[in-house]
Amino acid sequence: MQSSGADRVRRLLTAAAGALLAALMALVLIVGFRLATRIRANVALLQRASLLETYPSALSQQLTALRERLGTLEYTGGVHQELADSVAGFDRNLAALERRPGVDRPVLRAAGRLWKAYTPVLAPVLAYSGEPYSDTDFGSSLSVSGKIYYTQVRRAELFAQSSAPALHRRLAALSAALQQRTSSAASRLRLLLSVGVLAVLLLGAAAAYLQLARSRGERAARAAEEQTRDILHTVREGLFLLDADYRIGTVWSQALTHLFGREDFAGLSFEELLRDKVSPATLVTATKYIKLLWGERAHENLMKSINPLGQLEVVLDNGRGGKETHYLQFNFHRVVGPQGVKHVLCTVADITSNVMLARELHEAQESAHSQIDMMVSMLHSDPLQVGGFLDTAAAGLKHVNAILKEPARSHAEFSRKLTGLSRELHSIKGEASALNLMSIAQRVHHLEDMVEELKGKSELTGNDFLPVVLKLDELLAHLRAVREVILRLSTLKDGTPSPEGTLSSPILRLRERASGAEELAATLQGLARKLAEDHGKPFTLSLEGLEAVPAAYLPTVKDCLIQMLRNAAVHGIEPDAVRRAGSKSVTGLVRVQFRRLESGCELVFEDDGAGLSPETLKEAAVRKQLLTAEQAAELDNRSALALIFKPGFSTRAEVSMDAGRGTGMDVVAKAVYALGGRIGVSTHPGRFTRFKIALPAPSQTAVA
Amino acid sequence: MSSDTPLDRRPVKLLIVDDSNIVRRRIERSQQFDDLQVVGTAANGFEALELARRTDPDLVTMDLTMPQMDGIECITRLVKLKPGLRILVISALADKATAVEAMERGANGFLNKPFSDRQLNEAIAELMY
Numbered sequence: 012m013q014s015s016g017a018d019r020v021r022r023l024l025t026a027a028a029g030a031l032l033a034a035l036m037a038l039v040l041i042v043g044f045r046l047a048t049r050i051r052a053n054v055a056l057l058q059r060a061s062l063l064e065t066y067p068s069a070l071s072q073q074l075t076a077l078r079e080r081l082g083t084l085e086y087t088g089g090v091h092q093e094l095a096d097s098v099a100g101f102d103r104n105l106a107a108l109e110r111r112p113g114v115d116r117p118v119l120r121a122a123g124r125l126w127k128a129y130t131p132v133l134a135p136v137l138a139y140s141g142e143p144y145s146d147t148d149f150g151s152s153l154s155v156s157g158k159i160y161y162t163q164v165r166r167a168e169l170f171a172q173s174s175a176p177a178l179h180r181r182l183a184a185l186s187a188a189l190q191q192r193t194s195s196a197a198s199r200l201r202l203l204l205s206v207g208v209l210a211v212l213l214l215g216a217a218a219a220y221l222q223l224a225r226s227r228g229e230r231a232a233r234a235a236e237e238q239t240r241d242i243l244h245t246v247r248e249g250l251f252l253l254d255a256d257y258r259i260g261t262v263w264s265q266a267l268t269h270l271f272g273r274e275d276f277a278g279l280s281f282e283e284l285l286r287d288k289v290s291p292a293t294l295v296t297a298t299k300y301i302k303l304l305w306g307e308r309a310h311e312n313l314m315k316s317i318n319p320l321g322q323l324e325v326v327l328d329n330g331r332g333g334k335e336t337h338y339l340q341f342n343f344h345r346v347v348g349p350q351g352v353k354h355v356l357c358t359v360a361d362i363t364s365n366v367m368l369a370r371e372l373h374e375a376q377e378s379a380h381s382q383i384d385m386m387v388s389m390l391h392s393d394p395l396q397v398g399g400f401l402d403t404a405a406a407g408l409k410h411v412n413a414i415l416k417e418p419a420r421s422h423a424e425f426s427r428k429l430t431g432l433s434r435e436l437h438s439i440k441g442e443a444s445a446l447n448l449m450s451i452a453q454r455v456h457h458l459e460d461m462v463e464e465l466k467g468k469s470e471l472t473g474n475d476f477l478p479v480v481l482k483l484d485e486l487l488a489h490l491r492a493v494r495e496v497i498l499r500l501s502t503l504k505d506g507t508p509s510p511e512g513t514l515s516s517p518i519l520r521l522r523e524r525a526s527g528a529e530e531l532a533a534t535l536q537g538l539a540r541k542l543a544e545d546h547g548k549p550f551t552l553s554l555e556g557l558e559a560v561p562a563a564y565l566p567t568v569k570d571c572l573i574q575m576l577r578n579a580a581v582h583g584i585e586p587d588a589v590r591r592a593g594s595k596s597v598t599g600l601v602r603v604q605f606r607r608l609e610s611g612c613e614l615v616f617e618d619d620g621a622g623l624s625p626e627t628l629k630e631a632a633v634r635k636q637l638l639t640a641e642q643a644a645e646l647d648n649r650s651a652l653a654l655i656f657k658p659g660f661s662t663r664a665e666v667s668m669d670a671g672r673g674t675g676m677d678v679v680a681k682a683v684y685a686l687g688g689r690i691g692v693s694t695h696p697g698r699f700t701r702f703k704i705a706l707p708a709p710s711q712t713a714v715a
Numbered sequence: 716m717s718s719d720t721p722l723d724r725r726p727v728k729l730l731i732v733d734d735s736n737i738v739r740r741r742i743e744r745s746q747q748f749d750d751l752q753v754v755g756t757a758a759n760g761f762e763a764l765e766l767a768r769r770t771d772p773d774l775v776t777m778d779l780t781m782p783q784m785d786g787i788e789c790i791t792r793l794v795k796l797k798p799g800l801r802i803l804v805i806s807a808l809a810d811k812a813t814a815v816e817a818m819e820r821g822a823n824g825f826l827n828k829p830f831s832d833r834q835l836n837e838a839i840a841e842l843m844y
Contacts, residue, residue, distance in 0.1 A: 292812065293812070296811065296812040296815050296816070299815050299816070299819050300811075300815045300818075302819075303815065303818050303819060308818070308823050310841075313818075313824060313825065316814075316825055316827075317811050317814035317815055317818060317825060318811065319810075319811035319812055319814075319815055321811070
């Protein structure tokens with residue numbers, strides 16, 4: 012903007028020069044006109060002067076001619092008349108010259124005096140009016156008056172002949188002076204005309220220069236305008252100026268159209284811009300704020316810190332007829348001129364994605380925090396068991412992964428796959444909830460839901476398993492996080508940092524100090540407490556002989572007991588009211604007994620609950636389409652009880668975290684069979700359910 | 716300027732208004748200006764007005780949420796009492812609307828709670844000179 016001052020000065024100078032030249036032209040014209048007039052007048056005078064110049068000799072000649080005619084007695088009237096005309100003409104022309112300016116007066120006066128000297132001699136001649144000749148018989152001769160006339164003419168002739176040269180000289184001088192004047196005026200006029208021509212040329216040049224400058228200026232202005240337009244069309248922010256009436260100026264960026272879904276911004280008031288977009292309270296605050304921007308107290312930083320439109324939630328049309336919530340950020344910059352604030356430059360940006368991102372980040376942080384909090388509180392109670400669980404869970408999930416990777420084509424293959432997944436997940440979930448690791452249990456429960464949903468599908472492809480794989484990844488990540496925390500926590504509890512810094516070493520060390528049996532007992536008691544609480548069924552868990560469980564059987568025994576404990580809590584132990592009605596103690600009892608026998612080991616699991624009803628089991632099997640009604644009718648009680656070991660069997664109609672998925676006893680049975688053992692069930696309705704598991708001696712089996 | 720003569724350097728009189736005793740003391744102790752003289756501390760709007768009448772302060776630090784008479788009302792009355800009084804709002808401004816309102820009523824600056832000593836002194840300096 013610096014050049015505009017210099018531009019203005021240049022333009023002013025050019026204009027002044029032009030005006031000066033124009034004035035000069037006018038002057039030249041006026042002076043020229045006057046000069047021309049004078050020259051014309053001078054030329055007329057010169058003509059008269061030249062005419063006058065001829066008179067002296069003419070007079071002499073006329074007088075001579077008159078005298079000769081008188082001498083030869085010729086007719087004199089004509090010459091006399093010519094003489095009179097000459098005299099009159101001289102008088103007239105002389106008088107005319109006398110009145111004119113620019114005539115050399117002394118010379119004219121001298122000529123006048125000389126001419127006046129003619130008068131005495133010419134007057135008698137001119138006054139003569141008689142008959143100069145008398146005719147007698149003797150012939151013609153001069154009459155008396157004629158003789159006098161002759162004498163007078165002769166005298167005049169002589170006078171004229173003597174005076175004519177002097178008079179002529181005077182008159183010639185007069186002409187010469189006039190001529191001199193005229194030619195000097197003419198040369199002045201020539202000079203003037205040259206000046207005029209020069210001025211015209213200069214004026215032309217100035218005009219051309221001005222034109223050039225203007226077109227250059229116009230081009231620059233056009234280019235600037237184009238650039239402004241490009242900027243306003245391209246910039247992603249909404250840009251506009253607010254005037255002192257809080258109205259939007261005529262120049263605004265195209266982005267506003269997208270942000271506000273309208274085109275008519277010029278002249279729109281700020282309030283109108285926001286109305287219908289924000290709450291009335293916000294509108295009032297925004298309007299007040301805009302007014303404050305014009306005030307003296309409005310420092311940029313201060314105003315920025317109280318900007319109520321820094322993150323404005325607005326509802327905009329999404330262009331497809333719907334509404335969308337956006338977050339707009341308004342920024343205001345005051346444009347200050349010499350007379351205070353001229354405009355307020357307003358920029359508007361759509362910061363929706365930023366806000367969303369920040370929100371997601373916040374939520375992620377929150378959830379991480381809550382998880383850590385939860386984990387820490389859990390770990391506080393029993394980090395040892397959690398460590399053990401993490402190991403088994405990792406192994407279990409490895410198995411899940413293996414199942415997922417198995418190729419499958421037929422529906423039966425997919426079905427088998429799903430059943431395998433269910434089982435594995437179910438047992439992980441059981442352990443997780445036993446340890447009160449709800450964040451893990453819930454995730455596994457989700458996975459189970461997904462698998463369950465797949466089971467309901469008539470046609471399956473590999474792609475259907477993709478969400479399960481993703482969810483599994485998430486679960487694994489979560490387990491890693493938990494492991495990380497427990498590692499830190501156990502390190503903390505130990506008071507000695509792990510020498511190798513490996514993940515499992517502190518846990519291993521912890522495990523070494525506690526026997527597997529203690530850990531198992533603690534897990535089971537914890538689960539029992541939780542189940543009793545969750546289902547509102549108080550019961551006591553009595554554990555006997557667990558220390559005799561061979562190390563090789565510990566994982567299996569643990570898995571089986573957890574499953575059976577859950578079944579007992581859900582299906583076995585009755586609700587308060589039922590137990591009261593049956594005159595039973597309100598607190599149930601679950602007994603676990605492990606014994607080493609000569610032939611191997613025996614694990615007995617017994618609850619004093621409702622027992623199993625063969626009829627109910629049969630109905631459930633029919634409902635699950637594991638049996639037809641006819642097959643069910645033919646089944647004896649013993650075979651009916653064995654139904655609970657069938658895959659996919661469950662008596663519960665609805666699914667809960669602990670039971671009802673139809674996975675449970677089949678897992679237990681499968682695990683027992685895998686060790687080469689047997690499982691049996693006996694029951695008495697309303698009294699008890701007892702599972703008896705026989706396992707071979709550990710040395711006899713190859714299974715570790 | 717006349718500031719060469721010590722007599723012309725009249726100290727700036729400060730009135731502290733906040734319902735919290737701790738905050739009042741904090742402001743009083745944290746300010747580091749030689750030419751700032753604390754002429755009074757008030758725990759609510761009525762006290763503030765009463766003290767302002769008696770002590771004729773040049774500068775007021777003002778809390779917005781106070782019992783009896785809130786800061787906005789107090790600002791309005793103070794400005795009426797003494798036009799040209801400089802008011803620094805020191806408050807936990809939950810929403811910008813309150814700030815705009817205070818500004819409209821005549822506040823000259825804002826300082827968000829919690830604040831550091833440096834922030835306090837910068838905010839006061841901005842209004843003192």
